[in-house]
Amino acid sequence: MKPLTLPPLNALRAFESAARHLSFTHAGEELFVTHGAISKQIKTLESYLNVSLFTRQHKQLSLTPEGERYLRHISSALQSIGQATEELRSQPSITQALSINVLPSLTINWLIPRLEEFKARHPHLYVDLSIGDFQVDFKRDKYDVAIRSATVRPSHCHVLKLMDEDLCLVCAPLLAEQIKTLKDINRQTLLKHTTRPELWPLWAEKVGLRLTTDKMLGMEHFYMLSQAAVSGMGLALIPRFFIEKELAEGSLVIPLDTQFISPYSYYVLTPNAAKSEEAEPRASERPLKAQAFIDWLLEIFAPYRHGDEKAHSS
Known part of the structure; x- marks a missing residue:
């Protein structure tokens, strides 16, 4: 028997959810991933199929005729898979x-x-x-x-490497209005990760800034840094994956685009x-x-x- 040709299954889940909600944002919430992750999965599927599945106009999302036809088949297939899986999972098993x-x-x-x-x-x-x-x-x-x-x-x-650490320069929206150039950073309070005191000097070297400010506020964990930054207490360097929600909501913004991969993985x-x-x-x-x-x-x-x-x- 000839093996089945299957598209990426994660992309199928993303498509089915986005098509049902007609929203990448709601699909992301349902599947516990970001809006960007859903968009990436949809692009992967469209590239695999070589067709456009969605039409995006005036912030409105709708299915193309090909997308509507594909959804009908995909929905029933995923439902069958889900039912078969639930039958097996519902059998008594040892915790x-x-x-x-x-x-x-x-x-x-x-x-x-x-x-x-x-x-x-x-x-x-x-x-x-x-x-x-x-x-x-x-x-x-x-x-x-x-x-x-x-x-x-x-x-x-x-050991399995999960990812590198992509650090973002972030702050509250009101504070961002005071930061137009790199030199403006020296007039702000820097929120420092106390177990990684080298991050600000490494970042400054990478972006070509001589740090002269002595206004520092130390905190032990990224969670504390993110909350302090949201509160407008200063600038912070925080992993992008960690603050996707705050960036999407607008409680944190990136005042200057300074890409920086830290030494940590x-x-x-x-x-x-x-x-x-x-x-x-x-x-x-x-x-x-x-x-x-x-x-x-x-x-x-x-x-x-x-x-x-x-x-x-x-």
């Missing part, structure tokens, strides 16, 4: 505990609002979530998965299963419950990952 340890800022502002979506996919998993930014020792710390940021790839465990860590501590793990080597969480993470973070990172996913 498994999944112990996850995540960076504090990631947990508070990013992971917890999305966990319900993961739980809906995997109702048999009991998620035990804790926070920490210490070095993980899986022999001592009985976690199934940990997420850490570091300037050097962690060792003594299985985010990694997913799991215990060693093989004899070699340096071997890159295959998905089949991880426990299924950990792999389910990692697959979900990779899907959520897809819009922020670079090509080389995607190529090394396993």
Whole structure:
């Protein structure tokens, strides 16, 4: 039998939701991703099909005739898949505990609002979530998965690079009105990540600014920095993925376009299963419950990952 030719399934989910709502924003809310992620998935699907599925005019979204015809087929197919999946998932199964340890800022502002979506996919998993930014020792710390940021790839465990850290210069809208050039930054208060004091000097060197301001306010986590920035207390450097909601709502803005990839990267860590501590793990080597969480993470973070990172996913 000839194998089926299938388009990217994530793109299909994005299309079906966007077509049903006639809104990329509402589709993003339903699928727990950003408006930009939905738009990217739709472009991927349109490129794959070589047809336009939506018409965008005067901020109104509508389906093309091809899109309407495709939606009818896709909706029934996805509904059949959903029903078949629900039948299997509704069968009695043994509840498994999944112990996850995540960076504090990631947990508070990013992971917890999305966990319900993961739980809906995997109702048999009991998620035990804790926070920490210490070095993980899986022999001592009985976690199934940990997420850490570091300037050097962690060792003594299985490591999967999640993404680089794309830092945005952000502030409240009223404060942004006072910033027209890089020199204006020296007249503002800089909100400093106290465990990463080198970020402002590195950013200034990259953008060609000599920092002269001595007005600093230190905070320990990105969550605290984001809240202080929203309150108009100063300028902050915060990862883009972390403040997508605030940027979309307009409570934070980017006063100057200064792209900066910090020295830090985010990694997913799991215990060693093989004899070699340096071997890159295959998905089949991880426990299924950990792999389910990692697959979900990779899907959520897809819009922020670079090509080389995607190529090394396993």
